[in-house]
Amino acid sequence: MKLEELSRDTLIKLTEMYARNWQTLDGLWFGNVEREYGLEAAVKLDLKNWERQSVIEAQRIKKALGLHEGGLSSIIRGLSFMSWQLTSPSFTIDEESPNRIVFYYPRCAVQEGRKKQGKQVFPCKTMKTTLLSNLARVIEPRASVRCLACPPDPHPDEFWCKWLLTMDRA
Template identity: 30%
Template sequence: MKNELLQSLPKEKLIQLIEDYSKNWLAMDGVWFQSVEQKLGMDEAMYHDAEAWRRFTIIEAKRIRQFLELPEHPGLEGLARALQLRFYANLNEADLLWEDDGKTLVYRTRECRVQRARERKGMPFHPCKPVGEIEYAGFARTIDERITCECISCFPEVTDATCC
């Protein structure tokens, strides 16, 4: 059964709906995490966050790869396209920067909604590095298994204060 209302929406409204869906998804991700964090502590919440991302990032990457009709080995060019379609792409201010060697792509988050929300609530920053390494490496490998990732700066090991 097709959703007739969805089918009838103009492009501008569909884009707005995608942005709202992205915000809803992030809110759900934060709500379950904070529930575990408050009840069982940060270590337990981080364990479950890592396990959830270990699975979800592959699902997301496969769907985006299929949507973009990427070839078997799309390389960093395919990864750059795929990163632009993640849920986060509508939420965080980020840059994709090519290094001079042409073999290195840097994904840099300038503003992170999660960290800013925690800051507004007076909560400590989310120690996202361990989960981020699982998430982004898994996403990249699913797009092209030849790609490897390295974290340059991420809380709690911030080496670049100009980004999140």
């Protein structure tokens, strides 16, 4: 059987399953490194992976969706289709204008899972800043990303992390 022969619903289910499989592999990899070498080493190696993986994924999304310097909304569109975004709780846009978008994640499967397992919060600020900056650079090079709050930063109960996208260069 070929993908072209599958129904739309089946394709959506498969896409979600593959995204979940990818997240499972990422989580197992991180957990194994953390158990063997500690959280600091796991975070360091995870960052190395995301530095490269986020560029590759952003390039693929840009090509698949035909995103070409379409302003901040094109970054948000690309973000919506990143593999880890397909099954995780999505972000909420707080403010939106052509030159500024503020968005946040009210839930985080990774942090909530770690909390449930009695583990310390994953300090994801550097990794997430790298991922979002790479996504922005690939899709809309005139944009920049700034972290407003992300673990290990303190944050209110309403969100785990909050981000600002701006158009800095015309």
